[in-house]
Amino acid sequence: MSAPGASVPVTVGRPGRWRVVTVAGARWETPRARTLRLDLGEEFAFLAGQHLLLRLTAPDGYTAQRSYSIASAPAGSAFVELTVERLPGGEVSEFLCDEVVVGDTLEVRGPIGRWFVWDAEEPFVGVAGGSGTVPLMAMLRQARAAGRPELARLLVSARRPEDLYYADELPGPESTVVWTREAPPGSARAPGRLRAADLAPLFDGGQERTVFVCGSPSFCDAVTDVLAELGVPASRVRVERFGPSR
Amino acid sequence: MHVTRGFTGHGRAARDPRLPPGQYDAHDDWPVLNAEPTPRLRTDRWTFTVEGLVENETTWTWDEFRALPASRYDGDIHCVTSWSKLGMTFTGVSVDLLLEAAVPDPAAAFVTAVSRTGYTTNLPLADVRYGKAWVVWEAQGRELTPQHGGPARLLVPHLYFWKSAKWVSGLRLTAEDEQGFWERNGYHDRGDPWREQRYQGDD
Numbered sequence: 001m002s003a004p005g006a007s008v009p010v011t012v013g014r015p016g017r018w019r020v021v022t023v024a025g026a027r028w029e030t031p032r033a034r035t036l037r038l039d040l041g042e043e044f045a046f047l048a049g050q051h052l053l054l055r056l057t058a059p060d061g062y063t064a065q066r067s068y069s070i071a072s073a074p075a076g077s078a079f080v081e082l083t084v085e086r087l088p089g090g091e092v093s094e095f096l097c098d099e100v101v102v103g104d105t106l107e108v109r110g111p112i113g114r115w116f117v118w119d120a121e122e123p124f125v126g127v128a129g130g131s132g133t134v135p136l137m138a139m140l141r142q143a144r145a146a147g148r149p150e151l152a153r154l155l156v157s158a159r160r161p162e163d164l165y166y167a168d169e170l171p172g173p174e175s176t177v178v179w180t181r182e183a184p185p186g187s188a189r190a191p192g193r194l195r196a197a198d199l200a201p202l203f204d205g206g207q208e209r210t211v212f213v214c215g216s217p218s219f220c221d222a223v224t225d226v227l228a229e230l231g232v233p234a235s236r237v238r239v240e241r242f243g244p245s246r
Numbered sequence: 247m248h249v250t251r252g253f254t255g256h257g258r259a260a261r262d263p264r265l266p267p268g269q270y271d272a273h274d275d276w277p278v279l280n281a282e283p284t285p286r287l288r289t290d291r292w293t294f295t296v297e298g299l300v301e302n303e304t305t306w307t308w309d310e311f312r313a314l315p316a317s318r319y320d321g322d323i324h325c326v327t328s329w330s331k332l333g334m335t336f337t338g339v340s341v342d343l344l345l346e347a348a349v350p351d352p353a354a355a356f357v358t359a360v361s362r363t364g365y366t367t368n369l370p371l372a373d374v375r376y377g378k379a380w381v382v383w384e385a386q387g388r389e390l391t392p393q394h395g396g397p398a399r400l401l402v403p404h405l406y407f408w409k410s411a412k413w414v415s416g417l418r419l420t421a422e423d424e425q426g427f428w429e430r431n432g433y434h435d436r437g438d439p440w441r442e443q444r445y446q447g448d449d
Contacts, residue, residue, distance in 0.1 A: 055268075056250040059249050062261075063268065067328065104251050114431040115431050
């Protein structure tokens with residue numbers, strides 16, 4: 001048997017060393033998720049879908065580190081954006097959401113990941129749930145910035161309107177939002193879990209597209225079960241499961 | 247050392263000495279991380295094969311496998327994405343028993359664990375011998391679920407958990423180290439959590 005990903009032609013993305021970066025901006029995406037804009041001080045090459053390790057150090061040397069997906073598109077600049085979901089009691093996510101201010105410095109290492117990445121050329125389908133929207137947003141933003149939005153087809157699942165990340169950019173011509181608990185007034189679709197009927201249109205004339213699925217483990221399992229039902233070969237599907245990152 | 251302004255690490259009062267550097271205790275969560283859809287495997291078609299540089303290539307059916315003497319691992323597991331779970335219990339068969347049946351060739355120095363999905367991971371043979379590795383079908387006293395690699399997964403708890411291949415279908419012994427899936431994608435060939443061997447080039 002051949003292993004999946006054996007031929008992924010990806011050369012960018014050595015994790016490299018820890019580096020000190022400056023928080024250049026911060027904004028709340030939702031009441032529970034904050035985007036940090038980081039200035040890495042020099043041009044930073046990465047691929048949409050990759051993540052950074054982020055490390056916090058206390059005065060006595062105690063450290064805590066977590067992985068955060070990059071939300072911004074590769075742009076040949078020194079800036080990247082991470083979106084952090086605030087998990088109550090999480091020593092890193094609470095600190096990043098509640099304590100960090102513009103001008104603070106943090107340590108990061110990366111970019112990391114060569115599997116759940118988009119090469120910026122092949123048409124793709126993305127299916128995202130909750131905080132799983134982050135790496136797929138990097139892909140969508142890159143496609144839009146390149147003037148090739150038709151390469152992307154994105155479906156985002158959110159519980160209710162106040163939980164949607166990047167609400168001023170979603171939905172769009174190439175992206176739809178499915179509400180699972182509560183839909184905004186006037187929505188044609190009643191709130192409810194993702195079904196085959198939600199995913200099928202993504203594959204109209206696009207059976208050959210690589211499919212990126214990102215979200216909680218239960219979300220990913222539900223989506224990949226539906227993909228199997230729709231006849232999408234498992235070899236075309238790349239899954240990134242987000243565990244709780246406290 | 248770069249001190250983060252304002253960070254004291256309020257979670258560390260509970261920090262356990264069993265946690266390797268850079269890891270945190272996932273407590274009741276058991277995050278699931280795999281790169282592919284979860285396969286639903288039937289035990290009536292399940293087999294496990296030890297092959298490659300062995301004198302006696304051996305294949306077990308599910309029933310034959312489950313008839314082997316079982317043993318337990320009580321201890322910790324560590325995922326490269328920074329979570330650890332402490333005090334886990336797994337039940338399965340020691341890899342030593344499987345190798346004993348297949349009789350490794352003296353030239354065998356590495357092993358590739360192969361999964362039903364095509365996933366592979368490479369390990370030094372020494373890391374799966376002498377009571378360090380199991381093929382397990384039970385976790386925390388319950389049947390291993392498909393999400394966690396059921397019906398059976400490899401368990402190599404002293405290395406980062408991507409080495410503990412889910413849905414494992416066999417071991418292939420080789421003379422040379424042949425990189426597996428994550429290793430080709432930038433992760434470390436050995437993956438010792440106590441030395442933080444996360445990525446190629448670490449350590």
